[in-house]
Amino acid sequence: MKLLPLQRYLLLALLLLCTGLANALENADAKPLPAKPATTQDKPDLAQGKPDQSLERDKVCTRCHDETDKPKVLPIYQTPHGVRADARTPSCQSCHGDSDAHVKNPGGGSTRPKTEIIFHGPDKSSAEKLNGTCMSCHQAGLRVHWNSSQHETNGVVCSSCHTSHTPRDKVLDKTTTSQSEVCYTCHKTQRAEARLFSKHPMIFAKMACSSCHNPHGSNGPKMLVKNSVNETCYTCHAEKRGPFLWEHQPVIEDCSNCHTPHGSNNPPLLKARTPWLCQECHSGDHSAQINSGANLQNGDVTTINGLAPLANAPGRPQFAGRNCMNCHVMVHGSNHPAGSIFTR
Amino acid sequence: MNIAKSFISAVLIFSAYVCPVAAFDVPASDEEAAKTLAQDSKCFKCHAVEKKKDGAAYRDIAAKYAEKYKGKPYAEAEARGIEHITSGEMVKFDDDHEEKHKKVKSDDQEEIKNLIAWILSRPGGTYKPE
Numbered sequence: 001m002k003l004l005p006l007q008r009y010l011l012l013a014l015l016l017l018c019t020g021l022a023n024a025l026e027n028a029d030a031k032p033l034p035a036k037p038a039t040t041q042d043k044p045d046l047a048q049g050k051p052d053q054s055l056e057r058d059k060v061c062t063r064c065h066d067e068t069d070k071p072k073v074l075p076i077y078q079t080p081h082g083v084r085a086d087a088r089t090p091s092c093q094s095c096h097g098d099s100d101a102h103v104k105n106p107g108g109g110s111t112r113p114k115t116e117i118i119f120h121g122p123d124k125s126s127a128e129k130l131n132g133t134c135m136s137c138h139q140a141g142l143r144v145h146w147n148s149s150q151h152e153t154n155g156v157v158c159s160s161c162h163t164s165h166t167p168r169d170k171v172l173d174k175t176t177t178s179q180s181e182v183c184y185t186c187h188k189t190q191r192a193e194a195r196l197f198s199k200h201p202m203i204f205a206k207m208a209c210s211s212c213h214n215p216h217g218s219n220g221p222k223m224l225v226k227n228s229v230n231e232t233c234y235t236c237h238a239e240k241r242g243p244f245l246w247e248h249q250p251v252i253e254d255c256s257n258c259h260t261p262h263g264s265n266n267p268p269l270l271k272a273r274t275p276w277l278c279q280e281c282h283s284g285d286h287s288a289q290i291n292s293g294a295n296l297q298n299g300d301v302t303t304i305n306g307l308a309p310l311a312n313a314p315g316r317p318q319f320a321g322r323n324c325m326n327c328h329v330m331v332h333g334s335n336h337p338a339g340s341i342f343t344r
Numbered sequence: 345m346n347i348a349k350s351f352i353s354a355v356l357i358f359s360a361y362v363c364p365v366a367a368f369d370v371p372a373s374d375e376e377a378a379k380t381l382a383q384d385s386k387c388f389k390c391h392a393v394e395k396k397k398d399g400a401a402y403r404d405i406a407a408k409y410a411e412k413y414k415g416k417p418y419a420e421a422e423a424r425g426i427e428h429i430t431s432g433e434m435v436k437f438d439d440d441h442e443e444k445h446k447k448v449k450s451d452d453q454e455e456i457k458n459l460i461a462w463i464l465s466r467p468g469g470t471y472k473p474e
Contacts, residue, residue, distance in 0.1 A: 063397065068388035110432050110444035 055084065057091035060103055071165070078167040088137070095119075095133055095164075119159040127157045134158040142216050149217025161215065171210075179208040183215075193263035200261065200269070211236075212261065229256050244333030246340050250281070251332050278324045368410075368418035370465040377455065378462030385429075385449040393466055398437055403469030410464075411471050425460040426453075 065073050076082045083089050093099070097116025105112045117133055118125050135146065138158075146152055161171050161182050170178040180202045184191035190209075194202050201207055209215070212232050214225045226232040233255045234241040240251070250257040258277060259269045266273045272280070325331055330342040338344060382388060390399035400408070413421040427433070429448045436442050448456055 064389040066388075066392075066397075068383070068392065070383050070388075104441075105443055108434070108441070108443045110446045 054089045054091040054094075057093055061092040061096075073165050075167050076165045079164065079169070081164055090137070119157075127152075127155045130157040130159060142214055145214070145217030145219065147217075150223060151215055152217065171215075174208045174210070175205060177203060177205050179210060183209045190262045193260070196263035197265045198267035198269050199263035229254050240332045242333050244335055245337070246330075246334040246342065248331055248333055248342060274323045274325060282324075368413060368416065368421060370418060371461050373458050373461035373465060375462055378459045381448065381450055381455055381459050386446060387429075387448075390446075394468075399435075401466075401469065402463045403466040404471060405469070406464045406466045407469030407471035411473065421464060422457060422460050425464065426456055429459070430456065 062074070067074055077084075080086075081090060095117065099113075099115040099117075101113040102115045107113070114123055117129060119130060124130070131146070131152065135143065135158075139146075163169055171182050173179060180194070184194075193199070202209070210225075212225060213223045215223060217223055218225060218227075220227045220232065221229065224232040226235065230252075240255075242252075256271075258271060260271050261269065264270055266277075270277055328342040330336070330339055330344065334340070334342050334344065336344045382391075390397050391402055391405075393402045395401055396404070409421045409425070413424075428445065432444045432447050434442045435445045448459065450456055
Protein backbone atom coordinates (compact mmCIF):
# COMPACT_ATOMS: atom_id res chain seq x y z
CA MET A 1 0.00 0.00 0.00
CA LYS A 2 1.38 3.32 -0.94
CA LEU A 3 0.96 6.07 1.71
CA LEU A 4 0.43 9.69 0.97
CA PRO A 5 2.92 12.16 2.57
CA LEU A 6 0.29 13.37 5.05
CA GLN A 7 -0.52 9.81 6.05
CA ARG A 8 3.18 9.11 6.61
CA TYR A 9 3.49 12.05 9.00
CA LEU A 10 0.37 11.02 10.91
CA LEU A 11 1.66 7.46 11.23
CA LEU A 12 5.01 8.67 12.50
CA ALA A 13 3.38 11.00 15.05
CA LEU A 14 1.18 8.11 16.29
CA LEU A 15 4.25 5.90 16.66
CA LEU A 16 6.12 8.55 18.69
CA LEU A 17 3.07 9.13 20.90
CA CYS A 18 2.77 5.42 21.67
CA THR A 19 6.49 5.17 22.49
CA GLY A 20 6.23 8.13 24.86
CA LEU A 21 3.21 6.66 26.62
CA ALA A 22 4.93 3.30 27.03
CA ASN A 23 7.99 4.95 28.58
CA ALA A 24 5.84 6.99 30.93
CA LEU A 25 3.98 3.89 32.12
CA GLU A 26 7.21 1.99 32.58
CA ASN A 27 8.69 4.79 34.69
CA ALA A 28 5.52 5.02 36.77
CA ASP A 29 5.90 1.35 37.71
CA ALA A 30 9.62 1.61 38.41
CA LYS A 31 10.70 1.49 42.04
CA PRO A 32 13.02 4.19 43.35
CA LEU A 33 16.68 3.27 43.26
CA PRO A 34 18.09 2.14 46.58
CA ALA A 35 20.15 4.79 48.32
CA LYS A 36 23.87 4.47 47.74
CA PRO A 37 25.52 3.09 50.83
CA ALA A 38 27.39 5.79 52.64
CA THR A 39 31.12 5.40 53.03
CA THR A 40 33.73 7.54 54.68
CA GLN A 41 35.02 8.43 51.26
CA ASP A 42 31.85 9.73 49.65
CA LYS A 43 29.81 10.85 52.62
CA PRO A 44 31.34 13.21 55.10
CA ASP A 45 30.86 12.49 58.76
CA LEU A 46 29.07 15.70 59.53
CA ALA A 47 27.02 16.64 62.51
CA GLN A 48 23.58 15.51 61.48
CA GLY A 49 21.46 18.60 61.71
CA LYS A 50 22.61 19.64 65.17
CA PRO A 51 25.21 22.38 64.96
CA ASP A 52 26.90 21.68 68.28
CA GLN A 53 27.06 17.95 67.75
CA SER A 54 30.42 18.21 66.06
CA LEU A 55 31.89 19.70 69.22
CA GLU A 56 30.76 16.65 71.15
CA ARG A 57 32.78 14.47 68.82
CA ASP A 58 35.68 16.89 68.90
CA LYS A 59 35.99 16.39 72.65
CA VAL A 60 37.57 13.01 72.03
CA CYS A 61 40.45 14.78 70.30
CA THR A 62 40.66 18.11 72.10
CA ARG A 63 41.11 16.26 75.40
CA CYS A 64 44.75 15.85 74.40
CA HIS A 65 45.10 18.21 71.44
CA ASP A 66 44.33 21.37 73.37
CA GLU A 67 45.75 24.88 73.41
CA THR A 68 49.21 23.55 74.25
CA ASP A 69 49.38 21.44 71.11
CA LYS A 70 52.06 22.14 68.58
CA PRO A 71 51.38 22.88 65.79
CA LYS A 72 48.26 24.56 67.04
CA VAL A 73 45.01 22.86 66.09
CA LEU A 74 42.37 24.83 67.96
CA PRO A 75 42.43 27.88 65.64
CA ILE A 76 40.30 25.75 63.32
CA TYR A 77 37.41 27.08 65.39
CA GLN A 78 38.14 30.51 63.92
CA THR A 79 37.64 29.18 60.40
CA PRO A 80 34.55 28.12 58.43
CA HIS A 81 35.36 24.55 59.46
CA GLY A 82 34.61 25.48 63.06
CA VAL A 83 31.40 27.44 62.73
CA ARG A 84 29.25 26.06 65.49
CA ALA A 85 25.98 27.41 64.12
CA ASP A 86 26.30 25.56 60.82
CA ALA A 87 24.98 22.02 60.72
CA ARG A 88 27.49 21.19 57.98
CA THR A 89 30.42 21.86 60.29
CA PRO A 90 32.67 18.83 60.29
CA SER A 91 34.12 17.23 63.38
CA CYS A 92 37.76 16.22 63.71
CA GLN A 93 36.78 12.71 62.66
CA SER A 94 35.25 13.96 59.41
CA CYS A 95 38.71 14.67 58.09
CA HIS A 96 41.04 12.55 60.21
CA GLY A 97 38.89 9.43 60.45
CA ASP A 98 37.50 7.83 63.59
CA SER A 99 41.02 6.61 64.43
CA ASP A 100 39.96 4.32 67.28
CA ALA A 101 43.44 2.85 67.54
CA HIS A 102 44.92 6.32 67.96
CA VAL A 103 42.42 7.21 70.66
CA LYS A 104 42.56 3.98 72.65
CA ASN A 105 46.14 2.89 72.01
CA PRO A 106 45.26 -0.79 72.47
CA GLY A 107 48.88 -1.91 72.31
CA GLY A 108 49.78 0.28 75.27
CA GLY A 109 52.97 1.40 73.57
CA SER A 110 54.60 4.71 74.32
CA THR A 111 53.95 5.80 70.72
CA ARG A 112 50.30 5.81 69.72
CA PRO A 113 49.18 4.44 66.37
CA LYS A 114 48.66 7.22 63.85
CA THR A 115 45.27 8.59 62.91
CA GLU A 116 43.52 6.99 59.95
CA ILE A 117 44.04 9.97 57.67
CA ILE A 118 47.32 11.86 57.93
CA PHE A 119 47.74 15.11 56.02
CA HIS A 120 51.40 15.93 56.61
CA GLY A 121 54.68 14.27 57.41
CA PRO A 122 56.45 11.13 56.28
CA ASP A 123 53.44 8.90 56.98
CA LYS A 124 51.14 11.05 54.88
CA SER A 125 48.12 9.23 53.46
CA SER A 126 47.80 8.72 49.72
CA ALA A 127 46.92 11.71 47.57
CA GLU A 128 43.75 9.97 46.49
CA LYS A 129 42.64 9.48 50.06
CA LEU A 130 43.47 13.03 51.15
CA ASN A 131 41.83 14.66 48.17
CA GLY A 132 38.82 12.40 48.54
CA THR A 133 38.40 13.58 52.11
CA CYS A 134 38.22 17.22 51.08
CA MET A 135 36.28 16.62 47.89
CA SER A 136 33.58 14.75 49.78
CA CYS A 137 32.33 18.23 50.71
CA HIS A 138 34.18 20.60 48.36
CA GLN A 139 33.42 19.07 45.01
CA ALA A 140 31.32 21.83 43.51
CA GLY A 141 32.06 25.31 42.26
CA LEU A 142 35.62 26.01 41.25
CA ARG A 143 36.65 22.42 41.88
CA VAL A 144 34.49 20.67 39.30
CA HIS A 145 37.50 20.17 37.05
CA TRP A 146 39.79 18.91 39.83
CA ASN A 147 39.79 15.31 38.69
CA SER A 148 42.39 14.89 35.94
CA SER A 149 43.58 18.48 36.36
CA GLN A 150 47.34 19.06 36.14
CA HIS A 151 47.69 19.45 39.88
CA GLU A 152 45.67 16.34 40.61
CA THR A 153 47.56 14.18 38.14
CA ASN A 154 50.87 15.38 39.56
CA GLY A 155 49.99 14.26 43.06
CA VAL A 156 49.26 17.66 44.53
CA VAL A 157 46.84 17.40 47.43
CA CYS A 158 44.59 20.08 48.91
CA SER A 159 46.76 20.33 52.01
CA SER A 160 49.82 21.03 49.86
CA CYS A 161 48.48 24.57 49.45
CA HIS A 162 45.65 25.00 51.96
CA THR A 163 45.92 25.16 55.73
CA SER A 164 42.72 24.41 57.57
CA HIS A 165 43.83 24.86 61.17
CA THR A 166 44.86 28.49 60.78
CA PRO A 167 42.43 31.40 60.88
CA ARG A 168 43.93 32.78 57.70
CA ASP A 169 44.49 30.40 54.81
CA LYS A 170 47.40 31.86 52.85
CA VAL A 171 46.06 30.93 49.44
CA LEU A 172 42.65 32.45 50.08
CA ASP A 173 44.14 35.81 50.98
CA LYS A 174 44.40 38.00 47.91
CA THR A 175 45.12 41.18 49.81
CA THR A 176 48.75 40.25 50.37
CA THR A 177 51.36 38.37 48.39
CA SER A 178 50.89 35.27 50.51
CA GLN A 179 49.00 33.36 47.82
CA SER A 180 51.68 33.98 45.21
CA GLU A 181 54.36 32.89 47.65
CA VAL A 182 52.59 29.57 48.13
CA CYS A 183 52.47 29.04 44.35
CA TYR A 184 56.10 30.09 43.96
CA THR A 185 57.29 27.33 46.28
CA CYS A 186 56.87 25.03 43.28
CA HIS A 187 56.67 27.48 40.36
CA LYS A 188 60.09 29.01 40.81
CA THR A 189 60.46 30.30 37.25
CA GLN A 190 57.35 32.37 37.71
CA ARG A 191 58.75 33.72 40.97
CA ALA A 192 61.76 35.04 39.07
CA GLU A 193 59.70 36.35 36.16
CA ALA A 194 57.39 38.23 38.49
CA ARG A 195 60.34 40.39 39.51
CA LEU A 196 61.41 41.46 36.04
CA PHE A 197 61.17 45.04 34.86
CA SER A 198 57.70 44.65 33.35
CA LYS A 199 55.26 42.41 35.20
CA HIS A 200 51.75 41.91 36.35
CA PRO A 201 51.45 43.57 39.77
CA MET A 202 51.55 40.45 41.86
CA ILE A 203 54.39 41.58 44.08
CA PHE A 204 52.31 44.64 44.89
CA ALA A 205 49.36 42.41 45.85
CA LYS A 206 47.19 44.08 43.23
CA MET A 207 46.45 40.68 41.76
CA ALA A 208 47.15 37.07 42.62
CA CYS A 209 47.91 33.91 40.66
CA SER A 210 44.26 32.94 40.99
CA SER A 211 43.27 36.09 39.11
CA CYS A 212 44.24 34.21 35.94
CA HIS A 213 44.62 30.58 36.98
CA ASN A 214 42.27 28.16 38.65
CA PRO A 215 44.58 25.82 40.52
CA HIS A 216 41.76 23.30 40.85
CA GLY A 217 41.66 22.79 37.09
CA SER A 218 39.75 24.31 34.24
CA ASN A 219 38.73 23.78 30.65
CA GLY A 220 41.31 26.29 29.46
CA PRO A 221 45.01 25.86 28.80
CA LYS A 222 47.41 26.20 31.74
CA MET A 223 44.47 25.97 34.13
CA LEU A 224 43.33 29.45 33.15
CA VAL A 225 40.12 30.70 34.65
CA LYS A 226 38.57 31.11 31.22
CA ASN A 227 38.51 28.86 28.21
CA SER A 228 41.33 30.57 26.35
CA VAL A 229 44.26 32.91 26.93
CA ASN A 230 42.46 35.82 25.31
CA GLU A 231 39.26 35.36 27.26
CA THR A 232 41.29 35.36 30.44
CA CYS A 233 43.17 38.52 29.51
CA TYR A 234 39.98 40.29 28.50
CA THR A 235 38.61 39.92 32.03
CA CYS A 236 40.85 42.88 32.88
CA HIS A 237 42.04 44.22 29.52
CA ALA A 238 38.55 44.67 28.14
CA GLU A 239 39.56 47.42 25.71
CA LYS A 240 41.56 44.84 23.75
CA ARG A 241 38.54 42.65 23.24
CA GLY A 242 37.08 44.48 20.24
CA PRO A 243 35.26 43.88 18.00
CA PHE A 244 37.43 45.97 15.70
CA LEU A 245 36.86 47.19 12.21
CA TRP A 246 40.49 46.44 11.51
CA GLU A 247 41.72 43.39 13.36
CA HIS A 248 45.35 42.50 13.94
CA GLN A 249 45.22 38.76 13.42
CA PRO A 250 47.78 37.60 16.00
CA VAL A 251 45.98 39.67 18.62
CA ILE A 252 42.73 37.92 17.86
CA GLU A 253 44.44 34.53 17.91
CA ASP A 254 46.38 34.63 21.12
CA CYS A 255 47.71 37.44 23.32
CA SER A 256 50.71 35.27 24.12
CA ASN A 257 51.85 35.57 20.51
CA CYS A 258 53.48 38.80 21.58
CA HIS A 259 53.18 38.95 25.36
CA THR A 260 54.48 36.80 28.14
CA PRO A 261 52.20 36.84 31.15
CA HIS A 262 54.46 36.63 34.20
CA GLY A 263 57.16 39.14 33.50
CA SER A 264 59.55 40.49 30.92
CA ASN A 265 62.29 43.03 30.60
CA ASN A 266 60.54 44.42 27.51
CA PRO A 267 57.56 46.51 28.51
CA PRO A 268 54.68 45.96 28.26
CA LEU A 269 55.34 42.29 28.98
CA LEU A 270 56.52 41.74 25.40
CA LYS A 271 58.34 38.56 24.49
CA ALA A 272 61.01 40.50 22.61
CA ARG A 273 61.94 44.11 22.04
CA THR A 274 60.34 45.96 19.16
CA PRO A 275 60.96 46.18 16.26
CA TRP A 276 62.44 42.68 16.42
CA LEU A 277 59.23 41.28 17.83
CA CYS A 278 57.22 42.74 14.92
CA GLN A 279 59.79 41.58 12.41
CA GLU A 280 59.19 37.99 13.40
CA CYS A 281 56.15 38.31 11.11
CA HIS A 282 56.66 41.56 9.21
CA SER A 283 59.92 40.61 7.60
CA GLY A 284 59.51 42.44 4.26
CA ASP A 285 60.68 45.92 3.41
CA HIS A 286 58.62 48.74 4.79
CA SER A 287 56.11 49.91 2.22
CA ALA A 288 56.45 53.62 2.89
CA GLN A 289 59.35 55.95 3.45
CA ILE A 290 60.15 56.80 6.99
CA ASN A 291 61.87 59.83 8.31
CA SER A 292 63.71 58.43 11.18
CA GLY A 293 64.39 61.78 12.78
CA ALA A 294 67.96 60.72 13.25
CA ASN A 295 69.59 63.16 10.85
CA LEU A 296 72.79 63.62 12.67
CA GLN A 297 75.72 65.47 11.18
CA ASN A 298 77.70 62.91 9.26
CA GLY A 299 75.05 60.53 10.27
CA ASP A 300 74.01 57.64 8.16
CA VAL A 301 70.28 57.70 8.51
CA THR A 302 67.95 59.91 6.53
CA THR A 303 64.82 59.15 4.63
CA ILE A 304 64.92 55.49 4.20
CA ASN A 305 62.96 52.48 3.20
CA GLY A 306 65.75 50.04 2.72
CA LEU A 307 66.06 51.11 -0.88
CA ALA A 308 67.35 54.63 -0.33
CA PRO A 309 70.42 55.25 -2.45
CA LEU A 310 72.49 56.58 0.39
CA ALA A 311 76.02 55.57 0.97
CA ASN A 312 75.37 54.40 4.44
CA ALA A 313 71.73 53.48 4.17
CA PRO A 314 70.72 51.00 6.81
CA GLY A 315 69.21 47.76 5.73
CA ARG A 316 65.94 47.82 7.58
CA PRO A 317 63.64 50.82 7.86
CA GLN A 318 61.98 49.19 10.81
CA PHE A 319 65.13 49.81 12.77
CA ALA A 320 65.13 53.44 11.82
CA GLY A 321 61.61 53.77 13.12
CA ARG A 322 62.98 52.51 16.42
CA ASN A 323 59.65 51.27 17.58
CA CYS A 324 56.81 50.26 15.28
CA MET A 325 54.28 51.36 17.84
CA ASN A 326 55.48 54.94 17.61
CA CYS A 327 53.29 55.08 14.51
CA HIS A 328 51.17 51.93 14.69
CA VAL A 329 49.68 52.90 18.00
CA MET A 330 46.50 50.88 17.60
CA VAL A 331 48.32 47.60 17.28
CA HIS A 332 45.55 45.66 19.00
CA GLY A 333 42.98 46.79 16.42
CA SER A 334 41.41 49.92 15.07
CA ASN A 335 37.90 51.14 14.57
CA HIS A 336 38.95 54.17 12.54
CA PRO A 337 37.81 54.02 8.88
CA ALA A 338 41.40 54.68 7.86
CA GLY A 339 42.94 52.47 10.52
CA SER A 340 43.87 49.52 8.35
CA ILE A 341 47.51 49.84 9.28
CA PHE A 342 46.70 50.62 12.89
CA THR A 343 48.08 54.11 12.83
CA ARG A 344 44.90 55.69 14.11
CA MET B 345 44.96 32.98 124.52
CA ASN B 346 42.96 30.04 123.30
CA ILE B 347 41.63 32.13 120.45
CA ALA B 348 45.17 33.08 119.41
CA LYS B 349 46.28 29.44 119.49
CA SER B 350 43.30 28.37 117.44
CA PHE B 351 43.95 31.11 114.90
CA ILE B 352 47.60 30.14 114.50
CA SER B 353 46.67 26.46 114.13
CA ALA B 354 44.10 27.29 111.51
CA VAL B 355 46.62 29.36 109.55
CA LEU B 356 49.19 26.57 109.70
CA ILE B 357 46.68 23.92 108.57
CA PHE B 358 45.45 26.14 105.75
CA SER B 359 49.01 26.86 104.63
CA ALA B 360 49.92 23.20 104.72
CA TYR B 361 46.92 22.33 102.56
CA VAL B 362 46.93 25.14 100.04
CA CYS B 363 50.61 25.96 99.80
CA PRO B 364 52.52 22.87 100.73
CA VAL B 365 56.10 23.73 101.38
CA ALA B 366 58.51 21.64 99.36
CA ALA B 367 60.33 19.13 101.44
CA PHE B 368 63.49 19.88 99.50
CA ASP B 369 65.01 22.83 97.79
CA VAL B 370 64.26 22.56 94.10
CA PRO B 371 67.06 24.16 92.12
CA ALA B 372 66.28 27.03 89.79
CA SER B 373 65.26 25.99 86.29
CA ASP B 374 65.18 27.49 82.82
CA GLU B 375 61.45 27.69 82.20
CA GLU B 376 61.64 28.27 78.45
CA ALA B 377 64.00 25.35 77.89
CA ALA B 378 61.87 23.08 80.05
CA LYS B 379 58.67 24.01 78.25
CA THR B 380 60.29 23.53 74.85
CA LEU B 381 61.51 20.07 75.78
CA ALA B 382 58.10 19.18 77.20
CA GLN B 383 56.45 20.42 74.05
CA ASP B 384 58.81 18.52 71.77
CA SER B 385 58.34 15.38 73.83
CA LYS B 386 54.56 15.77 73.59
CA CYS B 387 54.23 15.87 77.40
CA PHE B 388 51.44 18.42 77.08
CA LYS B 389 49.24 15.93 75.26
CA CYS B 390 48.50 14.34 78.63
CA HIS B 391 49.74 16.86 81.17
CA ALA B 392 49.07 20.52 81.82
CA VAL B 393 50.53 22.78 84.45
CA GLU B 394 47.34 23.60 86.28
CA LYS B 395 44.58 21.30 85.08
CA LYS B 396 44.26 17.57 85.10
CA LYS B 397 44.17 15.89 81.72
CA ASP B 398 44.82 12.19 81.20
CA GLY B 399 47.85 12.76 83.36
CA ALA B 400 48.07 14.72 86.59
CA ALA B 401 48.64 18.47 86.60
CA TYR B 402 52.29 19.37 87.03
CA ARG B 403 51.57 21.40 90.14
CA ASP B 404 49.88 18.37 91.68
CA ILE B 405 52.85 16.21 90.74
CA ALA B 406 55.08 18.75 92.48
CA ALA B 407 52.90 18.56 95.61
CA LYS B 408 52.95 14.78 95.51
CA TYR B 409 56.73 14.63 95.27
CA ALA B 410 57.03 17.21 98.05
CA GLU B 411 54.95 15.00 100.26
CA LYS B 412 56.55 11.71 99.33
CA TYR B 413 60.10 12.96 99.63
CA LYS B 414 59.58 15.07 102.71
CA GLY B 415 62.80 15.13 104.69
CA LYS B 416 64.74 13.43 101.91
CA PRO B 417 67.35 14.98 99.63
CA TYR B 418 66.17 16.50 96.36
CA ALA B 419 68.43 14.13 94.42
CA GLU B 420 66.15 11.22 95.32
CA ALA B 421 63.05 12.95 94.00
CA GLU B 422 64.96 14.02 90.92
CA ALA B 423 66.19 10.48 90.27
CA ARG B 424 62.65 9.15 90.53
CA GLY B 425 61.37 11.83 88.17
CA ILE B 426 64.08 11.08 85.63
CA GLU B 427 63.33 7.38 85.80
CA HIS B 428 59.65 8.10 85.24
CA ILE B 429 60.16 10.09 82.08
CA THR B 430 63.03 8.11 80.56
CA SER B 431 62.29 4.45 81.26
CA GLY B 432 58.94 4.09 79.49
CA GLU B 433 57.33 2.50 82.56
CA MET B 434 53.67 1.56 82.51
CA VAL B 435 51.18 4.15 83.71
CA LYS B 436 47.53 3.67 84.56
CA PHE B 437 44.80 5.86 83.09
CA ASP B 438 41.50 6.81 84.65
CA ASP B 439 39.70 4.11 82.70
CA ASP B 440 42.15 1.56 84.16
CA HIS B 441 43.93 0.79 80.91
CA GLU B 442 47.68 0.97 80.98
CA GLU B 443 50.18 2.44 78.56
CA LYS B 444 53.89 2.96 78.49
CA HIS B 445 54.78 6.48 79.55
CA LYS B 446 56.34 8.46 76.71
CA LYS B 447 60.08 8.89 76.91
CA VAL B 448 61.39 12.40 76.91
CA LYS B 449 63.03 13.31 73.62
CA SER B 450 66.48 14.19 74.85
CA ASP B 451 69.60 12.36 75.90
CA ASP B 452 71.06 15.41 77.58
CA GLN B 453 70.94 14.80 81.34
CA GLU B 454 71.13 18.50 82.08
CA GLU B 455 68.08 19.18 79.91
CA ILE B 456 66.16 16.38 81.57
CA LYS B 457 67.15 17.55 85.06
CA ASN B 458 66.05 21.05 84.14
CA LEU B 459 62.65 19.70 83.06
CA ILE B 460 62.26 17.78 86.33
CA ALA B 461 63.26 20.85 88.34
CA TRP B 462 60.72 22.96 86.46
CA ILE B 463 57.95 20.42 87.06
CA LEU B 464 58.78 19.98 90.74
CA SER B 465 58.82 23.72 91.31
CA ARG B 466 55.27 24.33 90.06
CA PRO B 467 53.45 25.97 92.97
CA GLY B 468 49.88 25.68 94.17
CA GLY B 469 49.35 21.96 93.76
CA THR B 470 47.47 19.64 96.06
CA TYR B 471 48.08 16.04 96.96
CA LYS B 472 45.90 13.72 98.94
CA PRO B 473 47.56 10.44 99.86
CA GLU B 474 45.37 7.47 98.94
